[in-house]
Amino acid sequence: MKYTPWFVRGIVILLIIIVALTSCNKEENEAKITIGEVTRSVFYAPEYVAVAQGFFEEQGLEVEIQTTAGGDKTMAALLAGSVDIALVGAETSIYVYQQGAEDPVINFAQLTQTDGTFLFARNTEGSFDWEQLRDSTFLGQRKGGMPQMAGEFALNKHGIDPQSDLELIQNVDFANIASAFASGTGDYVQLFEPQASIFEQEGRGKVVASFGTEGGLLPYTVFMTKQSYLNDNKDIVQKFTNGLYKAQAWVDSHTAEEIAEVISPFFKDIDPAILVSSVNRYKEQGSYATDPIIDEEEWNNLLDVMSAAGELKERVNLNAIVDNAYAEEATKSK
CATH class of the missing domain: 3.40.190.10 (Periplasmic binding protein-like II)
Structure with missing residues (x-):
């Protein structure tokens, strides 16, 4: 039996300890976020790009995406605390606000800026x-x-x-x-x-x-969370928005073919040619927001659409349930 010098054994043990500590520190430093998305759609390409390209990971975030089919189900999941952040239509936050919620839902980052149907x-x-x-x-x-x-x-x-x-x-x-x-x-x-x-x-x-x-332009799909979560996790929400903005800029500067290739793991059963044509449709009509800021003109257009449908009790001021501070800070980091 070949003898291994004590100092070699010591180095090996030291390396094992370092690796273990590094792994522990990485887990401790990574913040975990669960997103509830209203549907799985090419319409949300920047979200998948942020995960696939590691833009959330760069911010020290571990992001899990759950698909909770339907706006009502997605909002219910957010209010119940089974997801941290919801990706859903901004109108759902208005409904919660209209009901006089003690813990209102706050829109903090826009993903899409047109209807996606x-x-x-x-x-x-x-x-x-x-x-x-x-x-x-x-x-x-x-x-x-x-x-x-x-x-x-x-x-x-x-x-x-x-x-x-x-x-x-x-x-x-x-x-x-x-x-x-x-x-x-x-x-x-x-x-x-x-x-x-x-x-x-x-x-x-x-x-x-x-x-x-x-x-026309409106905050069609938005990342939102409860005010209480926002109050307790400002740093996490900022990091999330930073990663999202980097993904939005990436989508804006790349072709439909490049985007389709990156998001393909999220659409494993879809023909690659279909993915390309789908992304291209949304890019051509400007559906993907190029930054996460929700502006007042788009917000008012949303209110007009809701009012025409008879679903708006009264017009809700942008600042009541929109916090653009995270989006504005994220755009400075480019």
């Missing part, structure tokens, strides 16, 4: 005209949710009353809307990407209009 028609013949929706069956989104309100806003803009000029279906759960349309329900449906492109590839119809283009 597309009008998908089952009939692919001829050119599209909004008048074709009259007397049709429209498979809509959840009442009071941002997709539905943005859809109604666009329909009204083109002289179509969604309550009287067509048959509006709103009793299908958010997670089952695509499958309901695939099974034959509705002449038209609102779809996010990549589902819209998948249905086009499958020959189920075609995208005929963009609600994002129709509705």
Whole structure:
């Protein structure tokens, strides 16, 4: 048996101790955050880029993403404390505020700045005209949710009353809307990407209009958390926003092909060509916010859309449930 000198054994033991201590320190220094996202969509590409490119990790954050299908479920998860931060429509924070919550939900970083749904028609013949929706069956989104309100806003803009000029279906759960349309329900449906492109590839119809283009700029999807969490974790929220802003800048400066490649692990069952076309659709219409700041003009547009849908008790001042301090600080770090 070969003899190992005592000093060699000592060095090995020392190295093991150093590695162990380093690992412990890394775990202690990393802050863990659980995000509840309203759906898994290419619409949220910057979020996945921040994880995949290590921008959150650079900030000392370990981020876990949970998909909690539907705005109501996502907000319920946030209020219950099962997630730390929610990625959901800003309208949900307004609903909580309107109910007089003692611990209001605060919007601190914007991810998308347009609606993310597309009008998908089952009939692919001829050119599209909004008048074709009259007397049709429209498979809509959840009442009071941002997709539905943005859809109604666009329909009204083109002289179509969604309550009287067509048959509006709103009793299908958010997670089952695509499958309901695939099974034959509705002449038209609102779809996010990549589902819209998948249905086009499958020959189920075609995208005929963009609600994002129709509705203009607004804080459509926002990272938000409870005021109590914000008060206790200011440093974590700042680091999170820093990582997000770096991802937003990365998305803004890279091609759809490059973005699709980076986010592909989050969409393992999606054809790479579909990912590229989906990202490209959102980039072309400017859906991805280039910074996390929620500005007043966009906020007021959101209130206008909610008011038109009859879902706003009274207009909520931007500063009541929006804290741009983290976003503004993050933009200084570029």
